[in-house]
Amino acid sequence: MRLFVFHHAGGSHLMYRNWPALFPADWQVRIPDAPGRGVLTLVEPIEDATALARHFLQELDGELTGRFAFFGHSMGCTTAYELTRLLLAEGRTPPVWLGLSGRAAPHPGRTGRPFWHLLPDAELRRRIAELGGTPSAVLDEPELWEFLAAAIRSDLKMSETWDPVWPPAPLAVPLSVFGGRGDGVSPPWRLAAWSEASEHFLGLHLFDGGHFYFLDDPAPLAALITREAVRAVHRGSASGAGTLTQ
DSSP states (O other), X not given: OEEEXXXXXXXXXXXXXXXXXXXXXXXXXXXXXXXXXXGGTXXXXXXXXXXXXXXXXXXXXXXXXXXXXXXXXXXXXXHHHHHHHHHHHTTOOOOSEEEEESOOOOOTTOOSOOOGGGSOXXXXXHHHHHHOXXXXXXXXXXXXXXXXXXXXXXXXXXXXXXXXXXXXXXXSSOEEEEEETTOSSSOHHHHGGGGGGBXXXXXXXXXXXXXXXXXXXXXXXHHHHHHHHXXXXXXXXXXXXXXXXX
């Protein structure tokens, strides 16, 4: 199995750099960076979800063969979902399993949603700090913040302006959803709405914690990802909806 892990808004592969050791020895775990960070620091960040999916389609082209799976957290959830849709639309091999974490399902027509990417610096840093997941050095050091702020705001803009057709045509790809019971940004009831996005919904799996529920110990999440991906492979093309597991 080749597992692609897509990072959150303002993040990079660095938060997930220890993840490969948590999966079976015969799995290959890839953690690609979006433009504007990592080895792509000098590349202009992408502010459109479809464009970002096309970027990864081109970057990962030769690796999207055989048995592979996607997992994305927060913004990475959007990336994984859109890349799956793009592969199917182009008649290419889709992932054997799709894992979506910490991202509420789209809710067309919802008004009053906050746009963090438009907030003043001080307020934006405060809200990001409350979420956790971003080192305090990034938020407290003016020079480092100035260096990374453009990528963070671009990521947030992409996530906050993403407005796909919903409910969608269900994907013919097994789908599992993950989140924190205390996540105020993506509460469980909105995570559950992802069940509409797949013909083979495998369930909602909740952990104690907030938006970055896995940060202190990612091992339980990695074990569940492994179980769900293997379950999807064994399930094959069987039909039927999954259950919500609390």
